[in-house]
Amino acid sequence: MPGILPREFYTRPAPEVAPALLGCRLVRVLDGVRLSGIIAETEAYQGEEDLACHARSGRTPRTETMYGEGGHAYIYFTYGMHWLLNAVTCPAGTPAAVLIRALLPLEGEELMRANRPNQCGTASWLNGPAKLVQALALDGRQNGTDLCDPAGGLFIENGCPVELARVRVGARVGIQSVPEPWRSMPWRWTLFSELF
DNA sequence: CGGCCGATTATCT
DNA sequence: GATAATCGGCCGG
Numbered sequence: 267m268p269g270i271l272p273r274e275f276y277t278r279p280a281p282e283v284a285p286a287l288l289g290c291r292l293v294r295v296l297d298g299v300r301l302s303g304i305i306a307e308t309e310a311y312q313g314e315e316d317l318a319c320h321a322r323s324g325r326t327p328r329t330e331t332m333y334g335e336g337g338h339a340y341i342y343f344t345y346g347m348h349w350l351l352n353a354v355t356c357p358a359g360t361p362a363a364v365l366i367r368a369l370l371p372l373e374g375e376e377l378m379r380a381n382r383p384n385q386c387g388t389a390s391w392l393n394g395p396a397k398l399v400q401a402l403a404l405d406g407r408q409n410g411t412d413l414c415d416p417a418g419g420l421f422i423e424n425g426c427p428v429e430l431a432r433v434r435v436g437a438r439v440g441i442q443s444v445p446e447p448w449r450s451m452p453w454r455w456t457l458f459s460e461l462f
Numbered sequence: 463c464g465g466c467c468g469a470t471t472a473t474c475t
Numbered sequence: 476g477a478t479a480a481t482c483g484g485c486c487g488g
Contacts (some may be wrong), residue, residue, distance in 0.1 A: 309480070342472090365480055444480095
């Protein structure tokens with residue numbers, strides 16, 4: 267039975283929330299229409315000590331959202347052209363977030379594909395943090411959105427429990443210049459599927 | 463399918 | 476002034 271994930275789901279450590287989000291349904295309501303997909307890949311970032319986390323430099327205008335209460339969207343701009351979506355975790359005061367890296371299309375696939383004119387290959391149009399943000403028509407304007415309030419148009423619903431045997435754990439990607447042990451921290455979770 | 467590379471700008475040093 | 480939680484086009488096998 268579908269239900270929006272409650273605040274308590276998010277007010278836990280990111281490395282605990284990240285794998286729990288696999289199998290859940292990310293929903294974006296646009297003009298009353300639902301666009302959604304099953305979360306298939308996540309990464310955890312937590313604390314000023316985590317040198318891969320944006321909060322490594324402390325509290326700044328950009329990281330303010332991450333220092334807030336869990337259950338809000340942290341959407342930031344990178345590489346001069348991409349927006350990435352995260353779910354903030356932990357109680358207010360502790361900077362932590364889970365990066366949503368891939369989706370399996372569920373509702374509104376036609377519209378989501380339309381949002382990605384240059385979908386190169388056919389199989390990989392929704393597996394990538396910037397790709398899914400584009401498909402869901404998100405950008406910086408949704409930064410800070412309360413994921414626990416359906417009126418916000420952006421939330422996550424619980425899905426079917428995921429078997430541990432279907433989850434791959436590994437190191438986070440795109441952080442080559444980050445020193446050990448953070449670079450190799452096993453904080454990336456991927457749901458096995460035909461698409462990956 | 464896999465590797466290399468250019469794009470493009472907010473954020474922090 | 477350097478770097479970035481990436482992507483897509485182009486090339487070779």
